[in-house]
Amino acid sequence: MRKFGNSLSILLLSAMFLGACTNKTRIGQISTSSSPSSSSSSTRASSSTSTTSSETTKVSGKDFPELNIGIQLESGQDTIDYAKMILGDKDWIVIEGNYTRTESIPYNLLQGNDGSLYWVYQDGEIYDKDNKLVHQP
Numbered sequence: 001m002r003k004f005g006n007s008l009s010i011l012l013l014s015a016m017f018l019g020a021c022t023n024k025t026r027i028g029q030i031s032t033s034s035s036p037s038s039s040s041s042s043t044r045a046s047s048s049t050s051t052t053s054s055e056t057t058k059v060s061g062k063d064f065p066e067l068n069i070g071i072q073l074e075s076g077q078d079t080i081d082y083a084k085m086i087l088g089d090k091d092w093i094v095i096e097g098n099y100t101r102t103e104s105i106p107y108n109l110l111q112g113n114d115g116s117l118y119w120v121y122q123d124g125e126i127y128d129k130d131n132k133l134v135h136q137p
Helices: 002-021 076-087
Strands: 029-032 039-042 053-056 092-095 105-109 117-121 126-128 133-134
Touching: 002 105, 076 092, 076 105, 076 117, 076 126
Parallel strands: none
Antiparallel strands: 029 039, 029 053, 092 105, 105 117, 117 126, 126 133
16 A cells, blocks of 8 residues: 555656646746847747747757757666766666657656656756756756
8 A cells, every 4th residue: 555655746746846847947948039120039948028029939959959968868767877876876866757648848857766756857867856957958
């Protein structure tokens, strides 16, 4: 019964985190706003507002080589090796992932032997269970 309760807790945490992550802006979506007196742009989770005009342009990482840092995790084992390098060896296991599904941002949810949970995204960003950025390459 205890294993079922732990699995249910992890599943609920995962669902809550996925809901929060679906609204995240990634490198592939860069939003720009401009007005006659100034212009600004924002990337990732930043936001900007303008009273005159606003547009969203989809671009690829190759359009901004300075943003393309070269990390591309492709599998659960790659993610585990990366987590060991950044967070230390905690006998990481992948408890959920969506690298093979394209409808959302690719990630793996890792759990350490101490019970810690981290979401490791395909581009190398790592978030803790409170959705706080822990590492950005």
